[in-house]
Amino acid sequence: MWFVLLGASLFLLSFVNSKYDQIILKKISVDFNADYKHDFITKNEVKEQLSDIGLQIDKSLKKEIDLNRIENIFLNHPGVKKAEVFFVNNGHLKIEIEKRVPVGRVVSSFIDKNYYIDDSGDIMPLFMSNPAKVPVFTGAIKHASFQKNSNSDTNMYYQPIDVLFAMSKLINNDSFLKSQILQIHINNYGYFELIPRIGNQRILFGNAENMEEKFRKIKLFYADGPHPKELNVYDTLNVMYSNQIICSKRNN
Numbered sequence: 001m002w003f004v005l006l007g008a009s010l011f012l013l014s015f016v017n018s019k020y021d022q023i024i025l026k027k028i029s030v031d032f033n034a035d036y037k038h039d040f041i042t043k044n045e046v047k048e049q050l051s052d053i054g055l056q057i058d059k060s061l062k063k064e065i066d067l068n069r070i071e072n073i074f075l076n077h078p079g080v081k082k083a084e085v086f087f088v089n090n091g092h093l094k095i096e097i098e099k100r101v102p103v104g105r106v107v108s109s110f111i112d113k114n115y116y117i118d119d120s121g122d123i124m125p126l127f128m129s130n131p132a133k134v135p136v137f138t139g140a141i142k143h144a145s146f147q148k149n150s151n152s153d154t155n156m157y158y159q160p161i162d163v164l165f166a167m168s169k170l171i172n173n174d175s176f177l178k179s180q181i182l183q184i185h186i187n188n189y190g191y192f193e194l195i196p197r198i199g200n201q202r203i204l205f206g207n208a209e210n211m212e213e214k215f216r217k218i219k220l221f222y223a224d225g226p227h228p229k230e231l232n233v234y235d236t237l238n239v240m241y242s243n244q245i246i247c248s249k250r251n252n
Helices: 001-021 043-052 069-076 163-172 173-181 211-224 228-233
Strands: 027-033 079-090 094-097 100-108 113-119 136-139 183-187 192-196 201-206 232-239 245-247
Touching: 027 043, 043 069, 069 079, 069 094, 100 163, 113 163, 163 173, 163 183, 163 211, 173 183, 173 211, 192 228, 228 232
Parallel strands: 027 094, 100 136, 136 183, 201 232
Antiparallel strands: 079 094, 100 113, 183 192, 192 201, 232 245
């Protein structure tokens, strides 16, 4: 009796699998988890990739669709963090993609040293057709491929990427700082100099210590300091020192 039941089960299972494999692709849906306002990868681009590997609605069979291959295609895309591809029994192919989110941008005179820093602290390439509005870093930066050699200036201090990432997060998590801080330059001593969007002055930030407190003082200056019409009277705002905001007026 057990052999008969086992044989019947195997027969039914093979029948179900055969019918499942004959399901025809009826629909493709693409969902971006926590969709951010950049177009490093679009739904049209995803569907074009599927078309390039031969997927056709009302023609492709489920058994012909290699889900692992499709996932790998999108995981290899520089704008994708995670990708899941699965097939629903009614012929519905679902693709869920989590985009990588840039939080900072490194700009250099060397092409290979221009890139984004994403929300995991990893480097991602630039997408020149769809630039993201994030803080821009320039100057003495210790890139991933950085190596000191005989041509390097031993008196210079290079800020590492993880420090830039920490500063980017603080700026991006504050709506005021995100709208006001346009560029961050690192000088030869490893000190940060910030360039604001409103106000024609340099902000001397110093090193990476006590960043939260320094940003608090910057916000205090712009919120409770001079009237916006008088901002350009000042050429320098210094928040390097504890419990102080030092301003200097430009010479007329």
